[in-house]
Amino acid sequence: MTITRRTFGLGAAGALIAPVAAPFVRRASAAGPTIRIGVVNSMSGSLAAYAQEGQPAFEYMIRKINAEGGIRSKGGAQIELVMADDTSQPARTAAEARRLITEEKVQLLTGTILSAQMLALTPVLDELKVPTLSVWAGGAHSSYMFTLGYPYDRGYAQTMHDFVVSLRDDGKFPIKTAVMSYSNYEAGQQVNRFLTEKLKASNIEIIGEAALDIRAQDQTAAMVRIRSLKPDVVVGLVTPRDGILLHQARYNLNYHGSIFCGGTGGYSDLSLWKDLGQEIGKAVLTRNLFGMTGFSAGAKIESMQKIIAELRDVAKLERIGQGAIQYAQAARVLQQVLENAVSLDSDALLNAFKKLDIPYGDPNLYIAKPQGLQFAEDRLLKDGSAMFIQWLPDQDQQVVFPKIFAQAAPRPKS
Known part of the structure; x- marks a missing residue:
């Protein structure tokens, strides 16, 4: 099974699902009571990389919970x-x-x-009052939304x-100056403001x-500006698509004079090698570049290693990156919320979200959270931390930060 930006597989079942707008239903396999969960994913369009990798893992985990x-x-x-x-369109998310x-x-x-979808969805949730778990949003503007x-x-x-x-x-890297380079949309702008x-x-x-103009077909202009400024470090939040274009421009300009570090998908997603190709990937991803991620196959986290093995050996997923792990975690969060809620009323579900607690060391904690997984008053994770990786020529990653999860020290390659 190969998952690309255009097609995706369905976990162990192996069925191919076309990314159509009309809903389809994965029905419970056994007779009896059911709990209906709506899943709004970007299976097509510019943001499809996240869901195409994640949805098969999510469906596998739900099947497992049911079984x-x-x-x-x-x-x-x-x-x-x-x-x-x-279809990666915020207005359609709301509809x-x-x-x-x-x-x-x-x-x-x-x-x-x-x-962007979170912002469009907020008025709908405020009106209809249905608790919602976002897998990826960096904010939660509705009191009915929580996010991983x-x-x-x-x-x-x-x-x-x-x-x-x-x-x-x-690491004694000579860092005195920085250029902020980020995908120019809600999340990128907000992160840039705080990071600056x-x-x-x-x-x-x-x-x-x-x-980085998220509608652009080329990021050469941004890279030319970076090259002219010659910063010690280039840093910011970059989407997978913008990351591909930025790395292509860096390769074409043969620019290696700055350290590039950022998150998440544009620097650390497994799809980068496929879309860039081996030659470009090896030239830029392994040279003065570090990527922020919530998942890396080599991280020293026992529960993460076990879910990787299960998704690979049991679910038979060929693509297991941070998207798959994030969605697997979402399934476990929803399971605990449903188990702990005194009823399926909106208020009871909201209260269960607020009391969610998956501590560090729990076998159902799959992401790198040294303080465990709980939601704060703003419905975002209390522990918002992540890891940084460096790429190896064989397309593997090494965790280099923080020390609790690190496999190696960060290394410069000039």
């Missing part, structure tokens, strides 16, 4: 997924969510729901800041900005 007895506190209720593709709630009568919502994404401030910005400062202070303030406070001079 192992379903939601035991609800009489063994089986989870039924009602799925829709928003599909409204239909799933009002017509399909789902009791919870989940899905990719990146930041990295918070803009204490997640993305803090982790990138801490890594850059660690390169300077612990943090870097300045740590005595790193911001000498320029190279925002």
